[in-house]
Amino acid sequence: MKKYHITTFGCQMNFHDSEKMAGILDAEGYQETANPIDADIIIFNTCSIRQKAEQKFFSQLGKIKSLKKKRPSIKIAVAGCIAQHYGSKIFEKAPYVDFVLGTQNLHLLKDFLNKDFYGLAIDENPSLTDTDLPIKRYSPIIAYVNIMYGCNNFCSYCVVPYTRGPEKSRTHTSIINEVKELASRGIKEVILLGQNVNSYRSELNFPQLLVKINEVKGIERIRFITSHPKDLSDELILAIKDLDKVCEHIHLPLQSGSSKILRLMNREYTYYDYLSKIQKLRKEVPDIAITSDIIAGFPQETEEDHLQTIRALKEIEFDGIFSFKFSKREGTVASQMSGQVDEEVKSRRLYEIIEIQNEITERKNKKLEGTYQEILLEGLPKKEIEKFMGRTRTNKICIIPKKDDLKEGDVVKILITKANRHSLLGSIV
Numbered sequence: 001m002k003k004y005h006i007t008t009f010g011c012q013m014n015f016h017d018s019e020k021m022a023g024i025l026d027a028e029g030y031q032e033t034a035n036p037i038d039a040d041i042i043i044f045n046t047c048s049i050r051q052k053a054e055q056k057f058f059s060q061l062g063k064i065k066s067l068k069k070k071r072p073s074i075k076i077a078v079a080g081c082i083a084q085h086y087g088s089k090i091f092e093k094a095p096y097v098d099f100v101l102g103t104q105n106l107h108l109l110k111d112f113l114n115k116d117f118y119g120l121a122i123d124e125n126p127s128l129t130d131t132d133l134p135i136k137r138y139s140p141i142i143a144y145v146n147i148m149y150g151c152n153n154f155c156s157y158c159v160v161p162y163t164r165g166p167e168k169s170r171t172h173t174s175i176i177n178e179v180k181e182l183a184s185r186g187i188k189e190v191i192l193l194g195q196n197v198n199s200y201r202s203e204l205n206f207p208q209l210l211v212k213i214n215e216v217k218g219i220e221r222i223r224f225i226t227s228h229p230k231d232l233s234d235e236l237i238l239a240i241k242d243l244d245k246v247c248e249h250i251h252l253p254l255q256s257g258s259s260k261i262l263r264l265m266n267r268e269y270t271y272y273d274y275l276s277k278i279q280k281l282r283k284e285v286p287d288i289a290i291t292s293d294i295i296a297g298f299p300q301e302t303e304e305d306h307l308q309t310i311r312a313l314k315e316i317e318f319d320g321i322f323s324f325k326f327s328k329r330e331g332t333v334a335s336q337m338s339g340q341v342d343e344e345v346k347s348r349r350l351y352e353i354i355e356i357q358n359e360i361t362e363r364k365n366k367k368l369e370g371t372y373q374e375i376l377l378e379g380l381p382k383k384e385i386e387k388f389m390g391r392t393r394t395n396k397i398c399i400i401p402k403k404d405d406l407k408e409g410d411v412v413k414i415l416i417t418k419a420n421r422h423s424l425l426g427s428i429v
């Protein structure tokens, strides 16, 4: 039996695309292997959101060169955002790559295999929303479901509109059918995926879609990522409040606490617009967990802009953030902006952001000690076979002692006995 290995970089969207490629390969009779040395086909599903992710990929690709020399029959494929962005340039950089598969062309993987095809597939795919690909679900409990593809926002630092194309929403019927099918297979939680789920639109808008998914029997939890603050509507806030399966967590990228920088980022909201949405969310759903993304050292960011971000972190008190140094991405408006910030200054600002947020996250988690939470058991934490790992409805990781009568997929009530920065410890009530 021929074997394949997929290395995935980046976000949940990429993870789910890898599930689709694995589904196609399984359907074609291939077997997955954890060791690239044993594989007949190696796929890199790449991310180009930051320079670091790109460098990491090219360094791993370089290591595969010697393997290809030893076994020329092995096929090397590059998929994902770097494939889409660089296209045929990948062959110039790495002539040992066999084929390049863009983000909208996963369905062509089968053709590449069957026709022993070498080359490039990066064209826009207008029927992307209809593709009905086999999917290999890596979790028996939690499943990703694409509700839309692409993005129309053109934030000035971001490559996604170029690598994933314009927004396309799937029909609500095909989404609901997929969720029903997942429920029939024992899936308990669905995570709805889109670059900006808030702008989902078919005959239904996003809150209306949530209402429909909330009705699917067997599904116990609904999450979604990512939300653009400008499109967070009152209707969505009420859906989070009223729909029992929609979890009390939202990832709402702020990016900067300075309205001047937000304008340069083309985010289409000011800090005060953002703050007022947070206040509404917390008024309607008091226990909601809010996480965010922050970029340190965007072009023209002064010390005062940076301090505004620090003040925003203190004022909002996110449950957690992902923070990064600004990274120039080829082809984006921000990469050409004047006033690029020195690496050293970016590093120092990032450090200050992380320090402050760590203290806030830890303090917020501590408040959960002694409270009761409901967690969905996902499996064993790494190297801890005597424990179970689950998440609260607010998306906090929680570890509990293992018990024989518990299994993956159970929803259990626990008492939080200890809170750390990155996880909670609990005991069954």
Ligand code: SF4
Pocket (backbone or CB within 6 Å): 151, 152, 153, 154, 155, 158, 159, 160, 161, 195, 196, 228
């Ligand atoms: S909303 Fe902005 S940051 Fe998010 S994917 Fe679209 S362009 Fe990129």
